[in-house]
Amino acid sequence: MTVGQRAADETTTPARGWGLNTWDSPWLNFKFLLGVAIVGLILLFGLLGPLFWDTDLAYTGAGPLNKPPVWQEGGLPEHPLGTESNGRDMLAQLILATPSSLKVGFLAAIIGMGIGMVLGSVAGYVGGWWDHVIRTLSDSAVTIPALVVLVVIASYVQMTDTTAMALILAAFAWPGPTRLVRSQILTLRERSYVRMAHLSGAPALEIMFVEMLPNMLPWLAASLTGGISVAILGATGLEVLGLGPTRVPSLGLIINQATTNAALVRGLVWWWLPPIIILMVIFVGFFLMTIGLDEIANPRIRQFSSTRRERTAAGELPAVEHAGLRGGEEEDAALEVDDLHVHYFTPRGEVIAANGVNFSVRKGEILGLVGESGCGKTTVAMAILQVVQAPGRIVQGEVRIEDQDLVSLSGKELREVRWRDLALVPQGAMNSLNPVTPIREQMADAILAHENVGRLEVEARILGLLNDVGLPERVIEIYPHELSGGMKQRDCIAMAIALNPQVIIADEPTSALDVVVQRVVAQTLLEVKERLGVSMVMIGHDMGLQAQLVDRIAVMYAGNLVEVAPVGSAFSEPLHPYTQLLIESIPSIKERKPLNVTEGLTHDLRNPPPGCIFQFRCQHVEQICRERRPELVEREDDHLVACWLYEPERHSLIELEEA
Amino acid sequence: MRGLTKEYVLQRFLMYLLTIWLGSTLIFVIPRLAPGDPVSEMVGRLSLDAGYIENADKLIESWKARFGLDAPIHVQYFRYWGNVFRLNFGYSLSHFPTEAWTMVSDALPWSLGLLTVATVLSFSIGVTIGSLMGWRRTPRWLQLILPSSLTFTAIPYFMFGIMLIYLVAFELDWLPATGAYSRRVDPGWNLPFIKNVLTHAILPVVSIVLTSMGGWALGMRGLMISVNNEDYFLLAQVKGLSPSRIFFRYGVRNAILPALTALALGLGGLISGSILVEFIFAYPGTGYTLYQAIISQDYTVTQAIANLIILVTATSVFLLDLLYPFIDPRITYKRNMR
Numbered sequence: 003m004t005v006g007q008r009a010a011d012e013t014t015t016p017a018r019g020w021g022l023n024t025w026d027s028p029w030l031n032f033k034f035l036l037g038v039a040i041v042g043l044i045l046l047f048g049l050l051g052p053l054f055w056d057t058d059l060a061y062t063g064a065g066p067l068n069k070p071p072v073w074q075e076g077g078l079p080e081h082p083l084g085t086e087s088n089g090r091d092m093l094a095q096l097i098l099a100t101p102s103s104l105k106v107g108f109l110a111a112i113i114g115m116g117i118g119m120v121l122g123s124v125a126g127y128v129g130g131w132w133d134h135v136i137r138t139l140s141d142s143a144v145t146i147p148a149l150v151v152l153v154v155i156a157s158y159v160q161m162t163d164t165t166a167m168a169l170i171l172a173a174f175a176w177p178g179p180t181r182l183v184r185s186q187i188l189t190l191r192e193r194s195y196v197r198m199a200h201l202s203g204a205p206a207l208e209i210m211f212v213e214m215l216p217n218m219l220p221w222l223a224a225s226l227t228g229g230i231s232v233a234i235l236g237a238t239g240l241e242v243l244g245l246g247p248t249r250v251p252s253l254g255l256i257i258n259q260a261t262t263n264a265a266l267v268r269g270l271v272w273w274w275l276p277p278i279i280i281l282m283v284i285f286v287g288f289f290l291m292t293i294g295l296d297e298i299a300n301p302r303i304r305q306f307s308s309t310r311r312e313r314t315a316a317g318e319l320p321a322v323e324h325a326g327l328r329g330g331e332e333e334d335a336a337l338e339v340d341d342l343h344v345h346y347f348t349p350r351g352e353v354i355a356a357n358g359v360n361f362s363v364r365k366g367e368i369l370g371l372v373g374e375s376g377c378g379k380t381t382v383a384m385a386i387l388q389v390v391q392a393p394g395r396i397v398q399g400e401v402r403i404e405d406q407d408l409v410s411l412s413g414k415e416l417r418e419v420r421w422r423d424l425a426l427v428p429q430g431a432m433n434s435l436n437p438v439t440p441i442r443e444q445m446a447d448a449i450l451a452h453e454n455v456g457r458l459e460v461e462a463r464i465l466g467l468l469n470d471v472g473l474p475e476r477v478i479e480i481y482p483h484e485l486s487g488g489m490k491q492r493d494c495i496a497m498a499i500a501l502n503p504q505v506i507i508a509d510e511p512t513s514a515l516d517v518v519v520q521r522v523v524a525q526t527l528l529e530v531k532e533r534l535g536v537s538m539v540m541i542g543h544d545m546g547l548q549a550q551l552v553d554r555i556a557v558m559y560a561g562n563l564v565e566v567a568p569v570g571s572a573f574s575e576p577l578h579p580y581t582q583l584l585i586e587s588i589p590s591i592k593e594r595k596p597l598n599v600t601e602g603l604t605h606d607l608r609n610p611p612p613g614c615i616f617q618f619r620c621q622h623v624e625q626i627c628r629e630r631r632p633e634l635v636e637r638e639d640d641h642l643v644a645c646w647l648y649e650p651e652r653h654s655l656i657e658l659e660e661a
Numbered sequence: 662m663r664g665l666t667k668e669y670v671l672q673r674f675l676m677y678l679l680t681i682w683l684g685s686t687l688i689f690v691i692p693r694l695a696p697g698d699p700v701s702e703m704v705g706r707l708s709l710d711a712g713y714i715e716n717a718d719k720l721i722e723s724w725k726a727r728f729g730l731d732a733p734i735h736v737q738y739f740r741y742w743g744n745v746f747r748l749n750f751g752y753s754l755s756h757f758p759t760e761a762w763t764m765v766s767d768a769l770p771w772s773l774g775l776l777t778v779a780t781v782l783s784f785s786i787g788v789t790i791g792s793l794m795g796w797r798r799t800p801r802w803l804q805l806i807l808p809s810s811l812t813f814t815a816i817p818y819f820m821f822g823i824m825l826i827y828l829v830a831f832e833l834d835w836l837p838a839t840g841a842y843s844r845r846v847d848p849g850w851n852l853p854f855i856k857n858v859l860t861h862a863i864l865p866v867v868s869i870v871l872t873s874m875g876g877w878a879l880g881m882r883g884l885m886i887s888v889n890n891e892d893y894f895l896l897a898q899v900k901g902l903s904p905s906r907i908f909f910r911y912g913v914r915n916a917i918l919p920a921l922t923a924l925a926l927g928l929g930g931l932i933s934g935s936i937l938v939e940f941i942f943a944y945p946g947t948g949y950t951l952y953q954a955i956i957s958q959d960y961t962v963t964q965a966i967a968n969l970i971i972l973v974t975a976t977s978v979f980l981l982d983l984l985y986p987f988i989d990p991r992i993t994y995k996r997n998m999r
């Protein structure tokens with residue numbers, strides 16, 4: 003999972019049900035609805051036209067020849083759009099031609115989609131040999147130029163009606179949907195809720211329709227609208243070449259007759275232009291539907307464009323209010339985070355991911371930042387690094403290294419500070435190395451971006467760094483995919499210490515690794531830290547691992563720090579009820595204890611309750627907890643906690659208020 | 662490891678053969694599945710045109726014998742394959758002493774030239790626009806301008822071509838409307854001829870490029886947005902690299918890989934569309950020749966061209982496939998994983 007996805011997980015849940023009946027529905031996409039409206043209007047024109055206009059005029063000899071439309075000189079009111087060289091009325095022709103063009107497209111695309119869904123599900127679900135055959139067939143079928151084959155077929159087969167043409171077009175419409183359905187099934191199968199359904203023994207078809215289809219729906223719809231326009235394009239192409247059905251009026255046929263009768267040179271604009279305009283409107287309609295559906299299917303695109311709009315509206319730079327008082331400033335701090343607020347601006351409201359986070363990391367210290375997933379610890383890490391992903395934004399606060407506030411630095415200044423003073427050991431070492439460049443280049447560009455050194459020296463330094471983290475020298479010319487997870491993570495550590503930074507943020511550096519490798523990586527981190535005297539923020543949820551690595555621990559819950567303490571007293575004497583819960587839940591080999599999991603969800607992060615954020619899960623909750631938010635206060639030596647239990651005056655505090 | 666492995670090349674080559682086989686077989690089979698047979702159809706149409714043909718039955722028989730259509734279908738099929746392999750399609754029916762293959766190979770350079778230029782232009786412009794649209798650091802004024810380049814995306818090539826001909830060639834009289842070169846100039850390697858060819862190519866190329874680059878741009882935008890969310894992209898930012906290095910080395914370099922696959926897969930569609938462009942512009946390439954062959958019921962030329970176009974498409978896809986492992990070092994690995 004990427005950082006972006008992890009952040010998005012805090013705000014989105016998988017689609018369940020059809021989701022069409024709510025006003026909050028993602029289907030209310032402007033582009034999609036506009037497209038539907040456009041195609042609907044065109045369809046109405048074709049369907050209702052015969053009620054208002056005599057369509058018999060569409061046939062040869064029904065009127066005078068080559069009359070321009072009524073608004074031009076020589077136009078006749080009985081032929082409002084004019085007539086062509088055979089005396090056919092243009093309006094009547096268009097009324098008859100429009101629905102037949104649409105019909106071909108719908109029919110061909112729906113048949114193709116049906117075939118594609120069957121083949122794609124077989125390939126995705128059954129897999130194995132079937133998958134291989136279907137994939138190979140659709141891969142090669144999609145590269146065959148369809149129109150060429152169509153043209154050849156059409157030259158032998160006299161297509162008498164549009165249905166025949168639709169059937170032939172459908173033969174070329176299946177590879178796209180097949181590939182789509184197959185890849186969607188393969189992706190969705192890995193999602194946890196589908197796996198759950200599997201484990202609970204639900205039959206394959208039920209999983210397909212209940213769990214998968216709703217999630218695939220926008221993709222399928224986008225593929226269908228795309229398929230319809232491709233089919234209309236194919237049909238029109240044949241008609242324009244004069245190879246479609248010649249007895250049924252169609253938009254392409256009108257263009258064919260116009261071009262073969264030299265309407266372009268003769269200036270008979272009203273002959274060739276109207277069918278083109280109608281076709282263009284149809285294509286624009288389906289195009290809008292397709293890109294609208296794409297945005298529905300792929301929310302990142304939507305997020306991307308909406309944040310851009312938001313940014314334009316709000317001015318380029320995020321408005322950051324600076325905390326006036328530098329409260330917890332400490333003498334020997336390497337990194338200070340001061341009153342940090344990060345909000346995610348989602349379509350469904352503002353999610354408060356970090357709510358006034360305050361802490362500092364002392365020189366040469368490892369500070370552990372812990373909490374359950376979704377508590378905002380990754381958001382805090384990203385905010386320190388100044389890479390909060392849209393739609394998130396730092397709305398308030400400072401992040402200081404050597405008295406320099408990173409939040410207010412310009413792009414260029416920030417670039418200089420980055421990596422030289424503040425480096426990152428990422429969580430997903432799997433995905434954190436650029437897959438298409440060798441290790442040498444990725445390590446070199448970090449060095450070269452900040453120091454002016456020659457190629458040879460860079461090479462020597464990289465080899466030294468690899469050596470420092472216990473990697474063999476040949477790693478330098480290898481591509482990331484050739485390294486194991488642990489090796490990648492150690493390479494990331496080597497990269498992080500390349501410039502001897504003040505502070506390293508380690509974002510769950512061992513979480514994706516197996517236990518033995520975890521040890522090695524943790525050991526490497528500790529060694530590096532000892533040797534360089536670097537300060538570290540170690541983010542994680544594994545309390546056991548934290549206990550062994552960190553000097554001080556900061557516990558985060560729902561966007562707030564609830565306890566900050568030296569690791570010794572935090573484990574021997576945790577103060578906050580949430581910290582107590584975390585420590586109790588550490589599994590132990592010596593004593594078997596009941597798994598103590600408190601039911602109850604984190605509150606809705608969009609509307610934090612007044613009072614303590616832990617009140618819904620706390621066993622010691624009191625009246626004051628529901629009314630006033632406890633501050634993070636030093637209750638014992640170097641031991642800070644945000645909980646009313648340790649405020650002796652708490653009873654008089656509410657009485658005071660009530661009075 | 663890196664580069665081409667034997668296994669990969671073999672796999673792609675089999676795929677290449679399969680595509681050609683599939684396409685050619687379609688061209689062979691489908692007419693025969695249809696009610697009636699090509700010759701009777703043809704004679705039927707001739708008699709429609711001429712009103713009446715003497716001894717139509719005998720004519721059908723003799724033509725069938727000439728094309729070998731009286732043999733059992735599997736014999737026909739093997740014969741057909743032999744001909745495809747030797748690129749021997751017999752004589753053109755409409756331009757008699759000329760061989761079908763000669764007519765086709767005369768047309769091929771025009772199509773290849775037109776399509777290569779148009780594809781390279783539309784792909785590179787589209788990819789550039791899309792990458793910039795999908796990058797958070799693109800200057801705001803550029804991000805406001807770029808979407809306007811997608812205006813013509815939804816319009817099929819040939820309709821745009823018709824309108825271009827009307828406006829630019831007839832109304833404004835700036836550029837020639839049809840053909841590959843004027844009769845006035847001497848074909849050959851001389852400057853006036855080359856200039857003439859280039860001016861004739863402008864309108865067809867423009868109509869292909871303007872209508873197809875938007876598709877690439879949209880696709881690339883989506884890919885770029887995904888890359889924007891990748892961990893390595895984030896790490897590149899945190900490393901303090903210059904924006905241009907992040908954009909090219911980490912962004913475009915990764916996002917373009919699926920776009921190249923799409924290019925390989927989309928070539929078929931592109932070539933299909935070019936038939937109509939050539940028809941509209943009366944451009945003497947394979948598409949136009951195919952059209953004329955069909956209009957004049959030139960059975961042999963039709964078959965030759967259809968097979969050739971399939972061959973060229975499959976070959977370009979094959980070449981792209983061979984290039985791919987050099988651009989994406991993971992490729993052989995990935996194939997094994999999938």
Ligand code: SF4
Pocket residue numbers: 578579580614615616617620621622623624627632644645646647
């Ligand atoms: S403040 Fe109250 S609700 Fe919150 S943790 Fe402390 S006792 Fe529990």
